[in-house]
Amino acid sequence: MLATEDKENVKLIFVGDKVRQQLQRLFGKNILMHFSDIGKKPPTFNDAATVAKNIIDCGYNYDQGVLIFNKFRSVVSYKTTQIPIFSLDAINSAKKISVYDSLDDDVVKSYQEFSLACLIYYAMKENATSEQSSRMTAMDSASKNAGEMIDKLTLTFNRTRQAVITRELIEIISGASAL
Secondary structure: OOOOOOHHHOOEEEEOHHHHHHHHHHHHHHEEEEEOOOOOOOOOHHHHHHHHHHHHHOOOOOOEEEEEEEEEEEOOEEEEEEEEEEOHHHHHOOHHHHHOOOOOHHHHHHHHHHHHHHHHHHHHHHHHHHHHHHHHHHHHHHHHHHHHHHHHHHHHHHHHHHHHHHHHHHHHHHHHHHO
């Protein structure tokens, strides 16, 4: 997205420290805000509402936006997914908005805030699920590797112990036959 478009008109908002650390060096000038306290604990709707409120109240007017997150597919895989985010002007100019009888600006603004909070909450939950799945897979692999290592060490220990016993028996038998 940043490679094909005018980088000056693109702003980034990060939720969590890992993504900010990875992209700050390349796109440091494009960072509008980041939330570092969110994502350390399981996500709540209150966290998503806080992020949505700060995005809407930041004063940056945007035409379009994209929410990028990891979507859980299975225990061993996830897919990076994009969801569009619409500005207040885009919602007001939508074709189907005229279906509703009387919509004042407060109702549309509330809809935008709630819709954005719901999308962010969905993305946070999917991302947390993908992360937890990756951790479980990594721990399972580590447990299997540790089990294999223990088996190899046990086998080596038993062979060494048996070699020592055999050598002692040979020494005893050699000593007895010398007498």
